[in-house]
Amino acid sequence: MKLIKTISSLIVGDVQADRVVPPTGFTARLTLFAAATMAFLTVFALALSLASGRLAQRWGDELAQSATLRISAPAEQLDAQTEAALSVLQSTPGVASARALGDDEQRALLAPWFGPDLPVDSLPIPQLIEILETDDGFDPAGLRLRLQAEVPGAVLDDHTRWRAPLERAAGRLRLLGWVAILLIGATTGVMITLAAQAALAANAQVVAVLRLIGARDAYIVRAFVRRFTLRALSGAAIGTVLGAGAMMLLPAAQEEGGFLTGLGFVGTGWLLLLLIPFLTAIVAYAATGAAARRTLSELA
Amino acid sequence: MIELENIAYNYGGGELLSEISLKLAPGSFHFLTGPSGAGKTTFLKLCYGALAPTAGSARLFGQDVRDMDRDGHALARRRIGVVHQDCQFLDHLPLADNVALPLTVSGRDSHEQVTNLEELLSWVGLGHRASALPPELSGGERQRAALARAVIMSPEVVLADEPTGNVDWEMSQRLLQLLVELNRMGKTILIATHDLNLIRAAKHHVQARVLRISNRKLQLAGADL
Numbered sequence: 001m002k003l004i005k006t007i008s009s010l011i012v013g014d015v016q017a018d019r020v021v022p023p024t025g026f027t028a029r030l031t032l033f034a035a036a037t038m039a040f041l042t043v044f045a046l047a048l049s050l051a052s053g054r055l056a057q058r059w060g061d062e063l064a065q066s067a068t069l070r071i072s073a074p075a076e077q078l079d080a081q082t083e084a085a086l087s088v089l090q091s092t093p094g095v096a097s098a099r100a101l102g103d104d105e106q107r108a109l110l111a112p113w114f115g116p117d118l119p120v121d122s123l124p125i126p127q128l129i130e131i132l133e134t135d136d137g138f139d140p141a142g143l144r145l146r147l148q149a150e151v152p153g154a155v156l157d158d159h160t161r162w163r164a165p166l167e168r169a170a171g172r173l174r175l176l177g178w179v180a181i182l183l184i185g186a187t188t189g190v191m192i193t194l195a196a197q198a199a200l201a202a203n204a205q206v207v208a209v210l211r212l213i214g215a216r217d218a219y220i221v222r223a224f225v226r227r228f229t230l231r232a233l234s235g236a237a238i239g240t241v242l243g244a245g246a247m248m249l250l251p252a253a254q255e256e257g258g259f260l261t262g263l264g265f266v267g268t269g270w271l272l273l274l275l276i277p278f279l280t281a282i283v284a285y286a287a288t289g290a291a292a293r294r295t296l297s298e299l300a
Numbered sequence: 301m302i303e304l305e306n307i308a309y310n311y312g313g314g315e316l317l318s319e320i321s322l323k324l325a326p327g328s329f330h331f332l333t334g335p336s337g338a339g340k341t342t343f344l345k346l347c348y349g350a351l352a353p354t355a356g357s358a359r360l361f362g363q364d365v366r367d368m369d370r371d372g373h374a375l376a377r378r379r380i381g382v383v384h385q386d387c388q389f390l391d392h393l394p395l396a397d398n399v400a401l402p403l404t405v406s407g408r409d410s411h412e413q414v415t416n417l418e419e420l421l422s423w424v425g426l427g428h429r430a431s432a433l434p435p436e437l438s439g440g441e442r443q444r445a446a447l448a449r450a451v452i453m454s455p456e457v458v459l460a461d462e463p464t465g466n467v468d469w470e471m472s473q474r475l476l477q478l479l480v481e482l483n484r485m486g487k488t489i490l491i492a493t494h495d496l497n498l499i500r501a502a503k504h505h506v507q508a509r510v511l512r513i514s515n516r517k518l519q520l521a522g523a524d525l
Contacts, residue, residue: 019392020405209388209401211373212384213377
């Protein structure tokens with residue numbers, strides 16, 4: 001109830017009280033600029049964090065419960081070894097399905113490095129077999145032993161060797177994004193605190209007059225806090241809109257583009273941007289209130 | 301109302317005021333005089349709680365100023381109108397808003413505010429200057445505006461620090477007349493001034509006690525004025 005009252009008094013305000021603080025000045029522009037810049041940066045940090053999260057999720061989903069068998073053998077033995085490997089896999093507990101990749105699929109895998117017109121059939125390229133696991137999974141060590149005996153050219157890659165560091169890296173990148181958002185929030189608080197202190201110092205005469213005529217500290221604090229909160233809200237809204245516009249100008253995610261072109265917001269992720277101005281306003285409200293109360297007790 | 305009991309005030313390592321006792325009775329009229337630098341402004345600040353005595357006790361409306369928090373001071377100041385020599389205003393607000401400021405900060409009803417304000421500005425002869433900004437006002441107009449602001453809350457006490465310091469004789473008579481009128485309405489008045497002519501002129505209109513700060517002490521003056 002008290003929170004609702006506080007929010008409504010911030011939005012509706014007191015026209016007379018608003019006029020007590022001189023309307024213009026350096027601190028007004030500083031607050032607006034700082035809030036806009038920080039909101040702009042927050043958009044990118046948020047995009048980085050969300051994209052990293054999606055990447056970690058994708059890598060996890062695509063690579064978990066799957067493995068790849070690579071068969072390197074002379075061309076005349078390749079088909080036989082592939083048949084033998086598929087036969088071993090079909091009889092292995094924990095393997096849900098196994099299939100040999102066709103030429104088109106292998107060409108697509110190599111296209112990012114060699115281009116789309118690679119003559120796969122004329123090159124000594126190993127045959128790949130995609131293995132999908134059951135929920136329980138298979139025993140990779142046991143499978144390797146069987147393959148060693150029956151398909152000498154087969155190498156089992158169960159993805160764990162390189163999936164784990166990739167997922168870890170994506171997780172750290174996501175964490176980095178959130179840390180950046182926290183730092184931006186803290187910096188916003190510091191800048192607004194400095195601006196509020198400068199405004200109070202510049203308006204020492206206003207404070208002296210208000211005290212002389214019987215204004216309570218709460219009244220003076222409210223007058224300054226509302227001014228700074230609304231400035232921060234406006235600045236952050238501008239910064240968020242500009243940041244969102246910049247995100248829209250980034251190239252769209254493409255199959256061959258990899259991670260960087262996937263940097264951006266997807267679906268309801270855009271709604272998170274709406275939080276930025278409000279969170280900035282909350283930071284400004286807390287920072288200005290604390291700065292004003294501290295300055296007023298020093299001026300007492 | 302305002303009671304000072306054996307107070308002292310030290311400033312800059314030395315004792316500026318010492319062994320001062322005073323009780324302002326309701327409806328009384330006091331002048332406070334003394335040479336420049338004697339401590340008249342400091343004394344007034346002790347009277348409205350802007351300063352706390354270094355010894356003795358100062359009570360505003362029965363409460364010791366040392367026991368009052370900042371809200372308590374704010375509430376006490378709504379009962380004490382203060383006119384400063386330098387007449388500080390909010391320069392970005394028109395005169396009418398400046399004068400109405402005490403009502404604004406205390407959250408008084410806006411209808412009451414408008415009625416009081418118009419009457420008050422006419423009373424101090426500034427009805428035609430309501431929309432002027434403070435820097436556009438003359439010294440006399442600023443003093444009268446400060447007086448209007450000091451009394452708009454209908455305070456019980458009015459403290460004025462050199463209210464005629466920056467105005468000519470005719471304007472100082474006008475201001476004195478306003479203060480006398482306030483006293484007749486029952487307000488307690490304390491005026492700090494070094495202008496003895498003003499005090500002599502006041503004696504024709506009001507029964508005033510004249511106090512003098514001399515050698516850090518407060519004395520009753522009168523016979524020589």
